[in-house]
Structures are given as structure tokens and as C-alpha cells.
Amino acid sequence: MALAPSLSHFVVVGKADAPHTLDIFLDYVCPFSAKIANGGIESVLRPLLSKGGKYDGKVKVIARLQVQPWHGSSLYTHEAALAVARIKxxxxxxxxxxxxxxxxxxxDKPTLDLSPTQVRQKLAALAAESLGNAGWSDAATxxxxxxVTPQSTNNGGVAVTEDLKYTIKFSRQNSIHVSPTVLWDGIVANEVSSxxxxxxxxEFLEKKVTV
Incomplete structure (x- = not known):
């Protein structure tokens, strides 16, 4: 599957030039996305696909963003991830x-009475708290x-809006509707469960990997 060069950091496990690709579409406020991110990508796929693993150099994981607009803060969490990626x-x-x-x-309920600015401030605080050991600084915050703050026109979005548009358009053209959705080499793998x-x-990789 295609990936814009500016979003190369979406490859989160495996080598970028690996011939097989697992595209995993995730929403940050989806509990099933959290389940597959931690229990699938981190606990299982990372050891298998990283250096020394059985499928080292054969499979990569692309963690795609899948905004679910029925959750009010989904947009802001995705903007935040794109902002962090732009900085580091x-x-x-x-x-x-x-x-x-x-x-x-x-x-939805914890953010019900928060303004967009307050949600974004919480997300900035989370970056400072969680990335401190990775060299995140006050300047980065x-x-x-x-x-993530609208600054140009009254309706022009924020500085990472173009990156966000890319991810949304990519999902739409590939008919991605739910999170998580997993694609193997560009085809939806409905059998995969969070x-x-x-x-x-x-067992899945044993059947699918052909190189």
C-alpha cells in the first residue's frame, strides 16, 4: 500500500522495505484499537518482525489513523499524534x-464539558509526560x-490538517469503515481479530508469508 514520504513514521514495526505489509487502521478512542495495538502489535508482532525474529525483513506494520467522528475527541487525538510526528x-x-x-x-463523557483548547492542552501535557525520556522538551510542547491551534484563517484548520486529510482520504478510498481494520498486502483480512x-x-503469518 502507498504511503506518503512525509508519513514514513507510520511504519511502526519491521523494515520499511519489507515485501509484505500489514496495514492496521486504528482510532485512539476505540478500545478494540487499543487492544490490537498492545496485545497484537507490541506483544506479538514486534518480536516476530523485528531483528532476529522469524519474519525479520519480510513483513512490516503500518499503523494508519482512522478518525471515528462520532467520538468528539477522536479528531483532536489524531491531530495530536500527527503533531508529535511532525516534531519528532x-x-x-x-x-x-x-x-x-x-x-x-x-x-465522550470525560470530555463533554471541555473546550477544544482544553482537550488539546491535555494532549500536550500527555506528550510532555509520556515522552520526557525521549528528549521531549518545553520547546517541543x-x-x-x-x-494544533487554528492560526491562519477562520476555517483553515490547523498546521497538521493536510496530513489528517491524507489519512482520511486514504481510508475513504479504500472503504475502511471500522477500527481496527487490518489489510494484508492491500486486501482486507476480515479474519483478524483485536x-x-x-x-x-x-498461524496467520505462517499461511500468508511467501518470501
Whole structure:
């Protein structure tokens, strides 16, 4: 599947030139997305696809963004991840994992009485808290706020809106509707479940990997 060069950090596991691709579409306020991110990507796929793993150099995982607009804060969490990636690309996935860990704070009810600015400030604080060991600085937090704050026109979005549009358009043209959705080499793999563990993923890869 195609990937814009500016979003190369979406490859979160495996080598970028690996011949097989797992596209996994995730929403930060979706509990099933959190389940597959932690229990699938981190616990199972990372050991299998990383250096020394059985499928090292054969399969890569692209963590795609899938905004679910019926959750009010979904937009803001996705903007936040894109802002972090703009500042520090290698922090995209660590911040994504932090968003999943704290996702309940961004559910509909907890954010009901918060303004967009307040939600964005919470997301900035989460970046500072979760990425401190990765070299995140006060200057980075200031830049983050600037990237997610409307500054140009009355209706022009924020600095990462074009990146957000790309991810949404990509999902739409590929008929992605739910999160998580998994594609194997560009084809929807309906059999994949967010609850899969090592056994299921290992059996899946054993059947699918042909190189």
C-alpha cells in the first residue's frame, strides 16, 4: 500500500522495505484499537518482525489513523499524534501507545464539558509526560500547541490538517469503515481479530508469508 514520504513514521514495526505489509487502521478512542495495538502489535508482532525474529525483513506494520467522528475527541487525538510526528517522527508510536493507555480520559463523557483548547492542552501535557525520556522538551510542547491551534484563517484548520486529510482520504478510498481494520498486502483480512494472541498471529503469518 502507498504511503506518503512525509508519513514514513507510520511504519511502526519491521523494515520499511519489507515485501509484505500489514496495514492496521486504528482510532485512539476505540478500545478494540487499543487492544490490537498492545496485545497484537507490541506483544506479538514486534518480536516476530523485528531483528532476529522469524519474519525479520519480510513483513512490516503500518499503523494508519482512522478518525471515528462520532467520538468528539477522536479528531483532536489524531491531530495530536500527527503533531508529535511532525516534531519528532520517532515519537509517533510511543505517543500513540500513551494515547491508548490514557484513552478513557478522551472518551465522550470525560470530555463533554471541555473546550477544544482544553482537550488539546491535555494532549500536550500527555506528550510532555509520556515522552520526557525521549528528549521531549518545553520547546517541543510549545511547538505542539502551535501545530494544533487554528492560526491562519477562520476555517483553515490547523498546521497538521493536510496530513489528517491524507489519512482520511486514504481510508475513504479504500472503504475502511471500522477500527481496527487490518489489510494484508492491500486486501482486507476480515479474519483478524483485536483479541488475537501469539497462536492466532503465528498461524496467520505462517499461511500468508511467501518470501
Amino acid at each position: 517522527p520517532e515519537a509517533y508510536w510511543p505517543y500513540s501507545l500513551a494515547l491508548f493507555k490514557h484513552q478513557e480520559e478522551y472518551y 510549545t511547538e505542539f500547541i502551535n501545530l 483479541g488475537w494472541g501469539e497462536k492466532e498471529w503465528s
